[in-house]
Structure formats: structure tokens, C-alpha cells
Amino acid sequence: MEQSVTTYEAARLASLGELRKIEFIFDRVFNAANNPWRHLGALSFFFFWIITASGIYLYVFFDTGVSGAYQSVEALSNGQRYAGGVMRSLHRHASDAFMLTVVLHLAKEFLRGRYGGFRWFSWITGVPLLWLLFASGIGGYWLPWDRLAQFVAIATVEWLDALPLFAEPLARNFLVVENVSDRLFTLLIFLHIGIPLALLLGMFIHIQRVNHADVHTGRVLGWGTLAALLVLALAKPALSQGPADLATVPHLLAFDWFYLFPYWLLYSRSAAELWVLAGAVTGLLMLLPLLARGARAPVARVDLENCNGCARCFADCPYAAVVMRPRSGAGPGRMRAEVIPALCASCGICAGACPSSTPFRSNERLVTGIDMPQLPVNELRAALERGLSRLRSERRIVAFGCDCAARIRALEAPDVAVFSLLCIGMLPPSFIEYALRSGAEGVMVAGCREGDCAYRLGNVWTARRLEGRREPHLRPNVASERVRLVWSGAGEGAELARKLDDFRLALEGMPRNAPHLTSRTKALHNKIPIERGS
Amino acid sequence: MTAILRYLAQAALYVPFMVIIGYFSTSPAYVHLPSDQALVRLSLSHAGQRIGECRQRTPGELAKLSPNMRAPLECPRERAPVTVELEIDGKLVYREVLQPSGLRRDLASTAYWRHPIAVGSHRFRARLRDRASGDFTYAREQTIELAPAQVLVIDFSASQGGFLFRF
Ligand code: HEM
Ligand code: SF4
Ligand code: SF4
Numbered sequence: 001m002e003q004s005v006t007t008y009e010a011a012r013l014a015s016l017g018e019l020r021k022i023e024f025i026f027d028r029v030f031n032a033a034n035n036p037w038r039h040l041g042a043l044s045f046f047f048f049w050i051i052t053a054s055g056i057y058l059y060v061f062f063d064t065g066v067s068g069a070y071q072s073v074e075a076l077s078n079g080q081r082y083a084g085g086v087m088r089s090l091h092r093h094a095s096d097a098f099m100l101t102v103v104l105h106l107a108k109e110f111l112r113g114r115y116g117g118f119r120w121f122s123w124i125t126g127v128p129l130l131w132l133l134f135a136s137g138i139g140g141y142w143l144p145w146d147r148l149a150q151f152v153a154i155a156t157v158e159w160l161d162a163l164p165l166f167a168e169p170l171a172r173n174f175l176v177v178e179n180v181s182d183r184l185f186t187l188l189i190f191l192h193i194g195i196p197l198a199l200l201l202g203m204f205i206h207i208q209r210v211n212h213a214d215v216h217t218g219r220v221l222g223w224g225t226l227a228a229l230l231v232l233a234l235a236k237p238a239l240s241q242g243p244a245d246l247a248t249v250p251h252l253l254a255f256d257w258f259y260l261f262p263y264w265l266l267y268s269r270s271a272a273e274l275w276v277l278a279g280a281v282t283g284l285l286m287l288l289p290l291l292a293r294g295a296r297a298p299v300a301r302v303d304l305e306n307c308n309g310c311a312r313c314f315a316d317c318p319y320a321a322v323v324m325r326p327r328s329g330a331g332p333g334r335m336r337a338e339v340i341p342a343l344c345a346s347c348g349i350c351a352g353a354c355p356s357s358t359p360f361r362s363n364e365r366l367v368t369g370i371d372m373p374q375l376p377v378n379e380l381r382a383a384l385e386r387g388l389s390r391l392r393s394e395r396r397i398v399a400f401g402c403d404c405a406a407r408i409r410a411l412e413a414p415d416v417a418v419f420s421l422l423c424i425g426m427l428p429p430s431f432i433e434y435a436l437r438s439g440a441e442g443v444m445v446a447g448c449r450e451g452d453c454a455y456r457l458g459n460v461w462t463a464r465r466l467e468g469r470r471e472p473h474l475r476p477n478v479a480s481e482r483v484r485l486v487w488s489g490a491g492e493g494a495e496l497a498r499k500l501d502d503f504r505l506a507l508e509g510m511p512r513n514a515p516h517l518t519s520r521t522k523a524l525h526n527k528i529p530i531e532r533g534s
Numbered sequence: 535m536t537a538i539l540r541y542l543a544q545a546a547l548y549v550p551f552m553v554i555i556g557y558f559s560t561s562p563a564y565v566h567l568p569s570d571q572a573l574v575r576l577s578l579s580h581a582g583q584r585i586g587e588c589r590q591r592t593p594g595e596l597a598k599l600s601p602n603m604r605a606p607l608e609c610p611r612e613r614a615p616v617t618v619e620l621e622i623d624g625k626l627v628y629r630e631v632l633q634p635s636g637l638r639r640d641l642a643s644t645a646y647w648r649h650p651i652a653v654g655s656h657r658f659r660a661r662l663r664d665r666a667s668g669d670f671t672y673a674r675e676q677t678i679e680l681a682p683a684q685v686l687v688i689d690f691s692a693s694q695g696g697f698l699f700r701f
Binding site for chain 1: 540543544545547548551552554555556558559560561562563564565566567568569571572573575577579635636641642644645646648682683684685687689700701
């Protein structure tokens with residue numbers, strides 16, 4: 001058992017390594033911000049909208065009758081090739097791409113182990129989307145009533161008939177052509193609109209527990225993807241395969257493997273086996289969060305005395321774990337923050353957002369509005385002070401990193417004090433200023449690449465705070481050349497070390513940092529033994 | 535990387551995406567039925583005979599029933615299972631005893647069976663018994679020449695005289 005768990009872990013990490021290599025290639029070409037591999041959920045939403053827009057166009061021309069259905073779809077492809085034909089192809093190809101990105105999204109979350117703990121909701125609500133997506137696609141394939149539609153219709157009812165649900169086999173409705181009625185097509189179009197709407201509702205529920213969900217691809221990726229689909233629509237239009245004819249079997253079919261793969265199993269194995277397999281896969285996916293149950297890290301805690309109700313933690317929490325409530329008792333402000341423990345990811349990003357987290361406060365013990373019991377900001381300030389006073393070098397560097405990104409601790413050196421946070425988003429920008437005022441020559445801030453933050457938004461918020469585009473911002477009087485923001489994810493330790501060397505070199509070319517001391521940093525500064533160089 | 539080079543490189547990376555979508559949306563082709571085969575689809579929905587005889591209710595029994603339920607005859611609703619057999623070229627390929635559906639076993643027995651078969655001429659013999667015992671009540675026998683991919687539907691309708699071979 002132990003053996004197989006380690007083998008499985010090794011395989012998972014190896015696959016993750018391979019995926020990373022692909023992602024890095026795309027990072028270089030697209031930038032991490034537009035890298036499709038980092039926006040698989042957003043791409044899935046994007047395809048949904050393309051399918052909806054093209055579907056509305058097709059619906060206008062579609063005839064819901066046994067003979068009209070085929071003719072009307074043919075007229076779209078042949079009669080108006082560059083409008084209806086393109087729309088039909090977009091509808092088909094975007095559906096295939098949708099399935100592809102959803103499966104890749106699932107695989108990626110799986111490889112990163114993101115199914116347990118506070119993520120159980122996202123994972124569990126993702127699973128039914130697979131069924132709804134499949135049902136939407138299958139419903140679509142019935143409508144043109146061509147040879148493939150005939151196959152899909154009969155395969156679907158033969159598969160359903162294997163369940164003891166219906167008094168009379170559904171397949172009897174497709175024995176001879178007289179059994180197939182116009183009413184059936186009205187029902188089908190109703191289903192083909194209703195099931196995708198249920199899918200959309202499911203997608204909406206799926207992202208309920210992630211704040212600022214990544215549902216927009218952004219312009220570069222969106223236009224690029226649309227252009228690719230358009231080229232594909234012209235190069236390889238979606239076509240019908242001849243009218244349905246129940247008197248013969250469609251024996252050779254151009255097959256859409258993205259949706260019809262299960263039907264290949266249906267006939268190469270059996271209906272019962274396919275149900276067992278589909279049920280087992282669904283069940284396993286649903287159980288996965290249970291298997292991943294481990295010890296939970298302590299969650300964020302609010303200190304009412306130090307919370308002024310500014311709602312920054314509420315805005316920055318990646319998992320919607322903070323809510324703002326009216327304050328009942330005395331205290332600063334009319335609102336107060338409250339953490340919902342079940343939703344909290346223990347990332348500490350809220351502590352980085354809180355204005356009370358500033359180390360310049362002269363209190364002996366720094367208590368902030370919202371804090372992490374496992375690494376309170378008071379401890380971080382004390383560690384920073386200890387770290388700085390330990391450095392035996394003229395050019396002291398402070399490096400803040402993150403437990404989930406490249407291992408920052410490996411960079412510990414006589415001239416570098418290193419601090420690994422729960423997430424880089426946990427760093428209040430005032431700590432950077434504090435370090436520079438307390439005798440550091442430069443501060444390096446390291447997080448995961450964009451789109452790769454273990455807590456989704458830590459690196460994004462950090463970059464915006466340091467650029468002054470998000471509160472709490474780094475004050476503009478901080479010399480920007482003395483602050484270096486670098487992105488190196490897990491496993492990119494060598495890369496990170498190189499970036500530190502670059503920074504060291506740059507600092508050597510700068511005049512010495514004249515610390516602007518406050519009463520607190522002065523006390524600290526005086527304690528630091530500065531070695532005078534020759 | 536200059537902007538133009540970057541966009542060219544992006545375009546290049548869309549190519550595998552387009553190829554994967556374009557290819558697997560239609561290929562490889564799927565052979566649903568080899569070209570030297572035809573398909574038999576046997577299906578029926580037929581209610582077997584009632585199992586018991588109707589019985590005259592005694593005046594005492596009638597008095598116990600509510601006035602609107604006082605039918606003089608009591609007929610058991612349960613139906614007999616339907617036995618179906620299909621022989622192809624003298625070989626028994628299908629035999630099922632189809633139980634009546636419904637909680638009280640009072641509804642039709644149904645069947646659906648698909649069976650690929652080599653093309654060419656075959657002798658089909660279908661038989662059905664819809665009572666608890668005794669001989670087959672319906673039978674039909676016919677030689678049929680099946681072309682590649684042709685479907686032979688074997689259906690049943692008591693009102694149309696029994697088995698229907700449609701091809
Ligand atoms: C129609 C299908 C789906 C769509 C459109 C979709 C979309 C999304 C989006 C937009 C996010 C937020 C990403 C972010 O902002 O960081 C997300 C997160 C997530 N999805 Fe999906 N998803 C789908 C299916 C699935 C499936 C099938 C699974 C797995 C069974 C899954 C598992 C997850 C998980 C675990 C997260 C949370 C990631 C995190 O907490 O960092 N999703 N999804
Ligand atoms: S620790 Fe992270 S998830 Fe928890 S409340 Fe703070 S920001 Fe939200
Ligand atoms: S960021 Fe701090 S002060 Fe603002 S609401 Fe949250 S806990 Fe309170």
C-alpha cells in the first residue's frame with residue numbers, strides 16, 4: 001500500500017513536471033498572463049459564449065421537423081457557407097475545444113492535488129459539469145438528423161435502455177422511420193437549450209467559492225483563440241453525413257471523439273460495462289476530496305480591536321472566506337471583518353492586505369486586524385529584525401518568498417536574510433519599506449508565476465500593491481530600484497538563485513542606502529553591527 | 535522578443551490546437567458495422583394473456599365493496615410472461631422469457647435485441663407464446679436476403695397478425 005502510494009506520488013510529480021515544461025514554453029510566447037494553460041477555466045467559459053452566440057444563429061434557421069431538420073442544416077452549410085456554415089463550424093469546434101479545455105482543467109487541478117481541503121466544493125461541483133457537458137454535446141449531435149445523428153440517437157437510447165428505468169425500451173422509438181415524429185425534434189431542441197442552461201448554472205455554482213474567478217480570457221488570448229477557431233471553420237467546415245435512414249446502419253462514420261468516445265466503448269464493450277465505468281469514474285472523482293483529507297492548517301483570525309472595517313481583506317481574500325458585518329460593540333469603524341473558517345485556505349493574503357499590519361507601529365507586540373496563528377505579523381517583524389541584525393555584510397539583502405513557490409530558504413547567505421511566507425500575498429508592502437529603513441540595501445520579493453499561485457491571487461495582488469495599483473500600496477518614496485519582484489515557481493530554485501545574483505550585482509552598482517530611520521527602526525539600526533568596508 | 539515575432543510564435547502555437555480539434559472531431563473514422571454485415575433488430579412490446587380466469591363475486595363479497603366498485607366479475611390482473619424465440623438458419627439465437635412489467639405484473643412484456651449478422655440470405659423463424667403454458671401462439675418464417683448495412687426489424691403486433699418483418 002505504502003509502496004503504491006509513493007509510486008503514485010512519483011508519477012503525479014513527474015507528470016506535473018512535464019506539464020510545467022509545456023507551460024514554460026507557452027509562458028515565453030504568450031507571457032504567463034495570456035498563457036492558455038494557465039486559463040483553462042476561463043477558456044472553457046469563453047467557448048461556452050462562442051457556442052451560445054453561434055447556437056442562437058443556428059436556431060434561427062433550424063427547422064424542427066423530421067425532414068426539415070436535415071434540410072435546414074444542409075442549407076446553412078451549403079446555402080450560406082460564409083455565414084451559417086462558419087457559425088455551424090464554430091458551434092461544433094468550440095464544443096470540442098470546450099470538452100478539451102475542461103478535461104485539461106480537471107487533469108491540471110488533479111495533478112496539482114487541488115481537490116481536497118477547502119477546495120472540495122470547487123472539485124465536487126466540477127464533476128456534474130462533465131455530465132452536463134457530455135449531454136449538451138450529445139443533444140447537439142441529434143439535431144441535424146444525418147447519419148451521425150441517427151447513430152447517436154440509437155446509441156443513446158440503447159445505452160439508456162440498459163438501465164431499468166423505462167417500461168418500454170426507448171429504442172423502440174427508432175425502429176422504423178414512422179416511429180420518429182416531429183414532436184421528438186421539438187423535445188430535442190428544448191433539451192438542447194435546457195441542458196446547456198443547466199450547465200451554465202452549474203458553472204456559476206462551481207465558481208462560487210473563488211473570489212474574482214478567472215472567467216475572462218483577456219484580449220490577447222480571446223482574440224487569438226477566436227481567430228484559430230475561424231481559420232479552422234474555413235479550413236475544415238462541420239458537415240452532415242447524409243440524411244438519416246433507419247433502414248440501414250451507418251456503418252462507417254466520421255466520429256467526434258471528444259463527445260462520442262463513450263459510444264465507441266458502448267459497442268466495443270457493452271452498455272452495462274459502460275455504465276459501470278462511467279459510474280466508477282464519477283464516484284471516484286466525487287470521493288477524491290475525502291481521500292485527500294489531511295490535517296488542516298489554522299485559519300485566519302480577526303482581532304476586533306485592530307480592525308477598522310476597511311474591507312481590504314474582504315476584497316483580497318481569494319476564496320471569499322471573509323465577510324463584512326456591522327459592528328455591534330465599540331471599536332474603530334462601523335463594520336468588522338469575520339472569517340468563515342470552512343472557506344479559509346490559510347493563505348494569509350488577508351494579513352498582507354490589512355492596514356494594521358504595518359511594522360512601523362511602535363507597539364511592543366504588533367497585533368493586526370486579521371492574522372495567521374501559524375505566522376503572525378508580529379513574528380514576521382521580529383524575525384525580520386533578528387535576521388537583519390544577524391547579517392554580517394555591508395550589502396544586506398532581504399528576500400521574501402513563499403512556501404509554495406521556489407524554495408527561498410535555500411538562498412540564505414551571509415548577506416541575505418530569507419523569509420518564507422504562507423503565500424507571497426501575505427507580505428504587507430510596508431514590510432519592504434521597513435526593511436529598507438532598517439538597514440537593508442535591497443529587498444527581493446519572490447512568488448509563483450502569474451496564473452500559478454497556489455492561492456490563485458497572491459502574486460497578482462503583490463504585483464499590484466508594489467506598483468501602487470492596489471491597497472495597501474508600497475509608498476512611492478521607496479526607491480523602486482532597491483525592490484525587485486521576481487516570479488519563480490516550485491522547482492525553479494536555480495532560476496531564483498540567478499535572479500538573486502542579478503539583484504546583488506545591481507545593488508553593488510548603486511550608492512549605499514541611507515536609511516531614513518523612525519524611532520523603531522533607529523533602535524534596530526543601532527543594534528546592527530555594520531562592517532565598514534575598505 | 536519583438537511584438538511581431540511574439541505574435542508569429544503565438545500563431546504557431548495555435549496550430550497544434552487547431553490540428554487536434556480539427557482531426558479528432560471527425561477522425562479516425564469509426565467502423566460501427568463491418569461492411570460485410572447487416573443488422574437484426576428484434577423488438578416487441580406485447581401484453582401476455584391474463585393468468586387466472588374471471589370469477590363471479592358472491593353477493594356477500596359485493597356488499598363489502600364500496601358501491602362504485604361493485605363489479606360482478608373479479609378478474610386477476612397478472613399477465614403471463616411472453617416467451618420469444620428467434621432461429622436463424624435453423625439455429626436458436628435468441629430465447630427469452632419476458633416478464634410482464636408493472637408492479638402488479640399487469641403490463642406489457644418488452645424486448646429489444648440487436649444482432650449483427652453476415653450479409654446474404656438467411657432463414658428467419660420467430661415464435662412467441664403469450665400464455666403460461668402450451669404451444670407457441672404466433673410464428674413466422676421467412677427467407678430474407680440482407681445487403682451490407684441493411685437493417686431487418688422484427689417487430690410484433692397482435693392486431694396485425696403477429697410478427698412483422700420489416701426490411
Ligand atoms: C464546464 C466546466 C468547467 C468550467 C467552465 C470551470 C471553470 C473554472 C473556473 C473559471 C475556475 C476558477 C479558476 C480561478 O479563478 O483560479 C475553476 C476552479 C476550479 N475548478 Fe473548474 N471548471 C469546470 C470543470 C471542472 C471540473 C470537471 C473539475 C474537477 C472535477 C474542476 C475543478 C476545479 C477546481 C478544484 C477549482 C479550484 C481551483 C483553486 O481553488 O485554485 N472544474 N473552474
Ligand atoms: S487566510 Fe486566505 S483564505 Fe483565509 S481569510 Fe485570509 S485571505 Fe481568505
Ligand atoms: S483589512 Fe484589516 S482592518 Fe480592514 S477589514 Fe480586514 S481585518 Fe479589518
